[in-house]
Amino acid sequence: MVNELGQIDHLNLFSEALDNPPRDIDQILQDILRHFGHTHTIQEINDLNNLLAWVLYARRPLTLAEVNAAVGLESGHGPFLNIRDKIESEFSAYFSVTDVGRKNLKGKLEVTVLDNLVDSDRKDDRKRIQQESETLGDPEEALLRLTHSSITKFFRSAAKVDINTKGIALGVTADVANTRILKACLKLLCTKNRTEALGQFSDSDALLNYAANNVLGHLMKLQPDQMSIDEKTSVAQYLLQVFGDDEAIDRWLTSFESVPVFYSMVEVDQIWTLLSDENVKQNLTPEERALITNTEISKARKILGPLAKFMAREWLQSAVSKREVYEWFYALGYIEQLVSISLLITIHPKVYI
Numbered sequence: 405m406v407n408e409l410g411q412i413d414h415l416n417l418f419s420e421a422l423d424n425p426p427r428d429i430d431q432i433l434q435d436i437l438r439h440f441g442h443t444h445t446i447q448e449i450n451d452l453n454n455l456l457a458w459v460l461y462a463r464r465p466l467t468l469a470e471v472n473a474a475v476g477l478e479s480g481h482g483p484f485l486n487i488r489d490k491i492e493s494e495f496s497a498y499f500s501v502t503d504v505g506r507k508n509l510k511g512k513l514e515v516t517v518l519d520n521l522v523d524s525d526r527k528d529d530r531k532r533i534q535q536e537s538e539t540l541g542d543p544e545e546a547l548l549r550l551t552h553s554s555i556t557k558f559f560r561s562a563a564k565v566d567i568n569t570k571g572i573a574l575g576v577t578a579d580v581a582n583t584r585i586l587k588a589c590l591k592l593l594c595t596k597n598r599t600e601a602l603g604q605f606s607d608s609d610a611l612l613n614y615a616a617n618n619v620l621g622h623l624m625k626l627q628p629d630q631m632s633i634d635e636k637t638s639v640a641q642y643l644l645q646v647f648g649d650d651e652a653i654d655r656w657l658t659s660f661e662s663v664p665v666f667y668s669m670v671e672v673d674q675i676w677t678l679l680s681d682e683n684v685k686q687n688l689t690p691e692e693r694a695l696i697t698n699t700e701i702s703k704a705r706k707i708l709g710p711l712a713k714f715m716a717r718e719w720l721q722s723a724v725s726k727r728e729v730y731e732w733f734y735a736l737g738y739i740e741q742l743v744s745i746s747l748l749i750t751i752h753p754k755v756y757i
Contacts, residue, residue: 433558434565436497437574441567444494447481449572452495454478457581459499459548460559463618468501468546469610477588477611491548498555502547579627583635586622589615590642594652616659619646620671628677637687640678644692647675648710657715669704676703 441449458466458474466474468487476483484490491499550556564573576584592615623643628636646652678684679696680703688696695706 429554430558430562433555434562437565438567441565441572441574442569446570446572448494449567449570449574451475451479451490452498452574453576454584455491455495455499455548456559457576457584459550460556460576461578461581461585462614463621464614465547465549466614467610468548470614471548473592473611474585474588477591478584488546496551498551500549500551502549504545504547579630582622582625583631583639586619586626587635587639587642589619589622590639590646593619593656594642594645594649596651612655612659613661616656617661619656624671624674626674626678628681633683633687636678636681637684640681640684641688641692643675643678644688644695647707650714653711653714654718672704672707675707679707 440452454475455471458471468491472483472487475487488501491501550559559575560578562575564575564577566573588611592611626639631639646656685693685696698706701709
């Protein structure tokens, strides 16, 4: 393919060739991955799989800081000391780093990236852009992406590449990646001492925004029937905490970017599917089992009741005008419809007198 590209002298034809790789590109990538697997350690293979899971299946593009925090959550060795150096030295065949300004990272992270420079006669231009990128080295202002659409397509559609000599595989399926991301988001929301959990080199707040705003999106993609009992139990325990523990709820709600409209019976039913699993219930605490098996309370009230009470208390007790408090009160009415109680009257009857 390299020889074919060298014979093309029109930009549109060059782009077309890149967008339509040869039919054997999958086999080429499999061979490259097998070589990677045989020449790198199991830890490096796991690092690549972690990076692939987040970059391929996150619900929006992630910054280097966010990805590094995610690696820190999942790795027993903590985050990378220098994730940019790690990507460029070990994984540059699969990932590219795009430096963008802080202004362009706001909102939905819709960024404009530099055009790829492929003409060998433009080395000076490439060198200049590389030098400018080095001055924008803040990992919170750089996005991590797959290097090309053909690589993205390969990793999304191809089966895992087995590294038989090490008993491990390269690649990650959508379901496995989604479960991994969901558990990481829940863990971050539930962890009281995030610095201790992630390691002293990680800025966990970089990922907290993503976790708060996307955890339910990943929850709705969960396939419980394809998960192990241990995985379902772990997710169920995190869900009970994030919906029932005041500190976890506070961390979650205050990290929303907008009005937190996230409470419908669709989400409740998905959560209940996990909590009501007989195998899961056997692994829960007696208190947790008692809550789930209580027939006098609806499943909506079991799940959303503590959340709604927290929101009501915050609104009633707040001494300052906080954006979150007003938005929570706006949301409270919808939750009350699901749990069939007036939480404001329950917590503070005089508010209606």
